[in-house]
Amino acid sequence: MRWAEGFITADWGTTNRRAYLIDASGQRIDEFEDDKGILSVRKGGFGDAVAEIRERLGDLPLLLAGMVGSNRGWVEAPYVPCPADLADLARALIWAGEREAIIPGVSVVRNNRADVMRGEEVQILGAREAGLISPDSVVCHPGTHNKWIHLRMGKIHNFATVMTGELFGLLKDYSILSGILQAPVEPNAAFERGVRQALDSDFLPAQLFGVRASVLLEQLKQEDAASVVSGLLIGTDVRIGMSFPLAARVMILGRPELTRLYAVAVGLAGRDATVLDGEQCFLAGAKRIAELIDERG
Amino acid sequence: MRWAEGFITADWGTTNRRAYLIDASGQRIDEFEDDKGILSVRKGGFGDAVAEIRERLGDLPLLLAGMVGSNRGWVEAPYVPCPADLADLARALIWAGEREAIIPGVSVVRNNRADVMRGEEVQILGAREAGLISPDSVVCHPGTHNKWIHLRMGKIHNFATVMTGELFGLLKDYSILSGILQAPVEPNAAFERGVRQALDSDFLPAQLFGVRASVLLEQLKQEDAASVVSGLLIGTDVRIGMSFPLAARVMILGRPELTRLYAVAVGLAGRDATVLDGEQCFLAGAKRIAELIDERG
Numbered sequence: 001m002r003w004a005e006g007f008i009t010a011d012w013g014t015t016n017r018r019a020y021l022i023d024a025s026g027q028r029i030d031e032f033e034d035d036k037g038i039l040s041v042r043k044g045g046f047g048d049a050v051a052e053i054r055e056r057l058g059d060l061p062l063l064l065a066g067m068v069g070s071n072r073g074w075v076e077a078p079y080v081p082c083p084a085d086l087a088d089l090a091r092a093l094i095w096a097g098e099r100e101a102i103i104p105g106v107s108v109v110r111n112n113r114a115d116v117m118r119g120e121e122v123q124i125l126g127a128r129e130a131g132l133i134s135p136d137s138v139v140c141h142p143g144t145h146n147k148w149i150h151l152r153m154g155k156i157h158n159f160a161t162v163m164t165g166e167l168f169g170l171l172k173d174y175s176i177l178s179g180i181l182q183a184p185v186e187p188n189a190a191f192e193r194g195v196r197q198a199l200d201s202d203f204l205p206a207q208l209f210g211v212r213a214s215v216l217l218e219q220l221k222q223e224d225a226a227s228v229v230s231g232l233l234i235g236t237d238v239r240i241g242m243s244f245p246l247a248a249r250v251m252i253l254g255r256p257e258l259t260r261l262y263a264v265a266v267g268l269a270g271r272d273a274t275v276l277d278g279e280q281c282f283l284a285g286a287k288r289i290a291e292l293i294d295e296r297g
Numbered sequence: 298m299r300w301a302e303g304f305i306t307a308d309w310g311t312t313n314r315r316a317y318l319i320d321a322s323g324q325r326i327d328e329f330e331d332d333k334g335i336l337s338v339r340k341g342g343f344g345d346a347v348a349e350i351r352e353r354l355g356d357l358p359l360l361l362a363g364m365v366g367s368n369r370g371w372v373e374a375p376y377v378p379c380p381a382d383l384a385d386l387a388r389a390l391i392w393a394g395e396r397e398a399i400i401p402g403v404s405v406v407r408n409n410r411a412d413v414m415r416g417e418e419v420q421i422l423g424a425r426e427a428g429l430i431s432p433d434s435v436v437c438h439p440g441t442h443n444k445w446i447h448l449r450m451g452k453i454h455n456f457a458t459v460m461t462g463e464l465f466g467l468l469k470d471y472s473i474l475s476g477i478l479q480a481p482v483e484p485n486a487a488f489e490r491g492v493r494q495a496l497d498s499d500f501l502p503a504q505l506f507g508v509r510a511s512v513l514l515e516q517l518k519q520e521d522a523a524s525v526v527s528g529l530l531i532g533t534d535v536r537i538g539m540s541f542p543l544a545a546r547v548m549i550l551g552r553p554e555l556t557r558l559y560a561v562a563v564g565l566a567g568r569d570a571t572v573l574d575g576e577q578c579f580l581a582g583a584k585r586i587a588e589l590i591d592e593r594g
Binding site for chain 2: 204
């Protein structure tokens, strides 16, 4: 069996999964996305969930990334410690079957700090593989948990996870601010005001309450509150990212509705931002791992 | 009618209320606490809720503080802008009836910042009235929303609200950290570790995820996670408070289970902390306002 003759790869996260069929020429020729994230798969149900992917895309080898390799997933793939590149990931693949490989996540323990990622590593190292980012660079990968990644000599050297998206969701759904946060977030003047406040001072848990007070005291229009709060959170996030080396130019990689907000915030921090397509990067990383599997036989 | 002959005062918050009977000698001779906060009172139901207080403590004038004066309360008492002392509050009382006075909250709008408080102002200015704090001082008032208050010449000059308690609750009840945050918080070594991390760097939304990663990578015992997260939040809170003038000695005022945590964090920040009894301060403030009502006739 040679993977280069065609394989399926999937980014299988907590709440959804996206699978791609790659043909012998390395082109993506089919794909689907659904909401069968790992939390929706019953215990012992991964065999069926995997069979369903093959029913839709073909009876081919399967390369899986993301939370499917976590302790709540199909088979646990222990984290590969930094520094790590695609060859390190390929060497540490966990085989759930003869034709089913799970890509491990990456961990870092340094200076009394610990962090983990699962799924983003394929995109980031794929961006490097595709020549879209230089071997020494800083990448921002927005999501429920934003990642700042320092790439050094082509390897993931260090990274930090910032709970920005999750904190926004908690505030919107459950907090005393909930009532004023239901408007859509836009990269408008209110968003920029929040970003600037967060870049100027590190008082996030006070600034958040200040948004409520500003609405109560008619210093801020209620419809702008969600954008200000998003700006405060993303501005704080970018301030954290700016502490990484090489952050003069930031490569931003992910879904457009988030990357456009981060691009504005990075710009307000006085840095250049380049936005990349996360899907393209993921496929570049997955194809390289498939090649490495063939090379190692 | 003279209030000095005896009155009832209540701190009536969002989720509970505490009422005290004060006799002609100024002594507290009866009290009760229940969970009839303003959110539990149906629209139009405040007459009955007030009658119930008098049934329990006597048919006397009633001085109310807290969220009962908010737009969700009995009658809205507009915020008094800083600087404000007890005389300012007494002048701005809102009369819900001939014998029912509601104490307004306090607001600040300064340097593009806005903030509000309702209830804490009586305790803080009561502490000053009782001679427990000097006319120029910094007070920390922990709660769901911690308040840092700068008192200047005996007046509330400026303040900031930090969402510490609420953020901890959101993380504990709804976040990806929920599973590791169920242990009780103690002012132990793990708590101090969190405080020190927060005092050293302003990376809260990253440090929070780091706690989860530290448990996953076995760098931190799961039973210590709640104390570390509380330490990170309270340490961040204290770092914000340290930006106030006069913070060499911090007066901490509130419930013992919170004031003991803040006292540890303030100490780790290299400042002196003095813990005061919030209830005693509240009663001192309410008695002074009752006197002012009598003086003004």
